[in-house]
Amino acid sequence: MTQGRNQITAWLLLLPAVVLLAAFTHIPAVMTLVNSFYNTPRGARPAKFVGVSHYTDMLSDPVFLAALKNNAIYAIGTVPVAIGLAMLMALIVNSSIRGKGLLRMSFFLPTILPMIAVANIWLFFYTPGYGLIDRFLGLFGFAERNWLGDGSTALGSLMVLAVWKEAGFFMIFYLAALQQISPSLGEAAALEGAGRWYFFRRVTFPLLMPTTLFVLINAIINSFRLIDHVIVMTRGGPDNASTLLLYYIYQTAFRFWDTGYAAALTMVLLALLAALAFVQFGILDRRVHYK
Amino acid sequence: MLNISGKWIGAALLGAGLSFGVAQAAPVEISLYYPVAIGGPVTKIVDDLITRFEAANPDIKVKAIYSGTYSETISKSLTAFKAGQPPELAVMLSADVFTLIDEGAIAPVDDFTKTDDDKAWLAGFSPVFMLNSKNEDKTWGIPFQRGTTIFFWNKDAFKQAGLNPDVGPQNWDEVVDFATKLTKRDAGGNVTQWGMQVPSSLTSYWLLQGYVAQNGGTIADISGTKTYFDAPEVVEGLQYWTDLALKHKVMKPGVIEWATNPKDFFEGRAAMITITSGNLTNVKANAPFPFGVQMLPEHKKRGAPTSGGNIFIFNGTAPEKQQAAFQFVKWLTSADQAAEWSIKTGYIAPRDDAWNTPAMQAYVKEFPGAAVPHDQIPYMVPELSTHENQRVARVIDDGIEAALTGSKTPAQAMSDAQQEADRILKQYR
Numbered sequence: 163m164t165q166g167r168n169q170i171t172a173w174l175l176l177l178p179a180v181v182l183l184a185a186f187t188h189i190p191a192v193m194t195l196v197n198s199f200y201n202t203p204r205g206a207r208p209a210k211f212v213g214v215s216h217y218t219d220m221l222s223d224p225v226f227l228a229a230l231k232n233n234a235i236y237a238i239g240t241v242p243v244a245i246g247l248a249m250l251m252a253l254i255v256n257s258s259i260r261g262k263g264l265l266r267m268s269f270f271l272p273t274i275l276p277m278i279a280v281a282n283i284w285l286f287f288y289t290p291g292y293g294l295i296d297r298f299l300g301l302f303g304f305a306e307r308n309w310l311g312d313g314s315t316a317l318g319s320l321m322v323l324a325v326w327k328e329a330g331f332f333m334i335f336y337l338a339a340l341q342q343i344s345p346s347l348g349e350a351a352a353l354e355g356a357g358r359w360y361f362f363r364r365v366t367f368p369l370l371m372p373t374t375l376f377v378l379i380n381a382i383i384n385s386f387r388l389i390d391h392v393i394v395m396t397r398g399g400p401d402n403a404s405t406l407l408l409y410y411i412y413q414t415a416f417r418f419w420d421t422g423y424a425a426a427l428t429m430v431l432l433a434l435l436a437a438l439a440f441v442q443f444g445i446l447d448r449r450v451h452y453k
Numbered sequence: 454m455l456n457i458s459g460k461w462i463g464a465a466l467l468g469a470g471l472s473f474g475v476a477q478a479a480p481v482e483i484s485l486y487y488p489v490a491i492g493g494p495v496t497k498i499v500d501d502l503i504t505r506f507e508a509a510n511p512d513i514k515v516k517a518i519y520s521g522t523y524s525e526t527i528s529k530s531l532t533a534f535k536a537g538q539p540p541e542l543a544v545m546l547s548a549d550v551f552t553l554i555d556e557g558a559i560a561p562v563d564d565f566t567k568t569d570d571d572k573a574w575l576a577g578f579s580p581v582f583m584l585n586s587k588n589e590d591k592t593w594g595i596p597f598q599r600g601t602t603i604f605f606w607n608k609d610a611f612k613q614a615g616l617n618p619d620v621g622p623q624n625w626d627e628v629v630d631f632a633t634k635l636t637k638r639d640a641g642g643n644v645t646q647w648g649m650q651v652p653s654s655l656t657s658y659w660l661l662q663g664y665v666a667q668n669g670g671t672i673a674d675i676s677g678t679k680t681y682f683d684a685p686e687v688v689e690g691l692q693y694w695t696d697l698a699l700k701h702k703v704m705k706p707g708v709i710e711w712a713t714n715p716k717d718f719f720e721g722r723a724a725m726i727t728i729t730s731g732n733l734t735n736v737k738a739n740a741p742f743p744f745g746v747q748m749l750p751e752h753k754k755r756g757a758p759t760s761g762g763n764i765f766i767f768n769g770t771a772p773e774k775q776q777a778a779f780q781f782v783k784w785l786t787s788a789d790q791a792a793e794w795s796i797k798t799g800y801i802a803p804r805d806d807a808w809n810t811p812a813m814q815a816y817v818k819e820f821p822g823a824a825v826p827h828d829q830i831p832y833m834v835p836e837l838s839t840h841e842n843q844r845v846a847r848v849i850d851d852g853i854e855a856a857l858t859g860s861k862t863p864a865q866a867m868s869d870a871q872q873e874a875d876r877i878l879k880q881y882r
Binding site for chain 1: 524527528531532550554555556557558636641642643644654655705706708709710713717720722746790841843844847850851853854855857860861869875
């Protein structure tokens, strides 16, 4: 009897979390999967089962392929740079230089600004002719450039903004991790006559690995999740040179109203993120802890 | 960005109904989604018009909700419609009419025109503006903020370049010729003043339509099921446009933002621009130099695109609300208000009787430039409007961007765009 009572109590305790998770994660995910096999209902026309044709259409959809390629470039380009920069900034503000507080604040500032505001500020930086960047480069005799209106620089311009915005956020994690490292390690290394670079390479860096993994996962997910600055700054243009996957999903769902195809695109994004998370947690996680 | 969902509006309506213990029946509340597409104090002008309407019609309350750009507005209204909470009215692109019909989201205006006065009001719109509003003998949208593109030039820059400041370029060749004379470079070869500038960051197909019309072609069929993106007239039009930047080097290369285009003109960084007529008032107020304004230069003939927003009445709201919405629309688009709206914003009043009001007559006398869009009406062509319009428009915009940035030739870009458009539209034929 008590066994049953315990069971009930346990389930009741779990209930709020189960309801929330089901309502906002599991049921929508399953519905998205189901919807991705149907075409979009319009007005009076109901949805028709179309099997995997959305998925086969994708392979010949130039915009989807461009978005996939751009997203890969975006992730590979921004994640390592942002992480490296974050580590460097953390080391700087963790050392005993003067004006530490001011530095910490200025490194962290971009993170607390809302993305839309930041995108608008940078939109002005990039304005051809009288934007900050062209004005600054103009001092050295460079010609004005149409940064966001040129296919070869649009994506890069967005990536610079992303690094600037993300690095300060990741710095906080590294700073916390650095403060956890016991000072006795540093003292021992000093007695042994190890140089600073050697100490960083052999002690600090390995001890920061779990943090690096955590930040890496966050950074990669972020790089597939960020679209606000695309909407504000380039709208995916010119000619899809800066379209990212999530922006294309947003367009397909809420501008073209092709919800069936958007559901299929969403499943691709989900599968991609799941695969990345699996690689990181399943494989890397076992190798980062310093024993 | 304010994100106001239909539910929120519903709650607000309930709240409004419950919170004031009014003695008489509560007024009918209707909401209007309104996109802000041009510079200037547009929201104030709209609020002011609404206040006057409410004073004359105390039984109706109109709530204007400023909903971002045109494409954000259609997204929001359709989302609200699908969630069962549509606004009663929304100003959306006239070209999106097929999308709205396919979704079953809008009610034909003919359902509401009952009296002779109503019918006379509906018959008073200029035919060219009804081309994007009618389909299968029904009227689906009411022309409200319609525009076209017109041509501005900086008279001071003309003087400096040794050109007659009172005469703008009249045809394609003259544009190239004038722009070449107007493009100024510093000692290092960097351009300090571009000769010509045409915006291309959004709805660039629309500017292309001007070139295509002047070239004697058309970009799409009025039925909304066929496009002619790869027709020679279209490719030549795009070739001319891209040549300005890439061959003659008299226009900034790459995609040019709508927002910075008038600013570049005011700052003296672009001597001639093509821009929407909706910017007339903006240019008049902010250009720090004497400027000229004229119809678009011609090529084989004169031609210009029409564009802009219609007001749509939504399905899925209570009949008395739809009726109130109709009353408001009729008032807003009648001669006096249409003239006032046109004077304050620069949009074209889409009715002849608005052009004959004393206020408009006086305004045109004081500022002859205001008559330019009106003079262009005989040469206007309907805007690109197809089923799944946003998607088809995006396809051709991508093609134009590819040509302007030099990543594809105009012919290649247009044939790719035509292929995509065919793929999208084949199910509607």
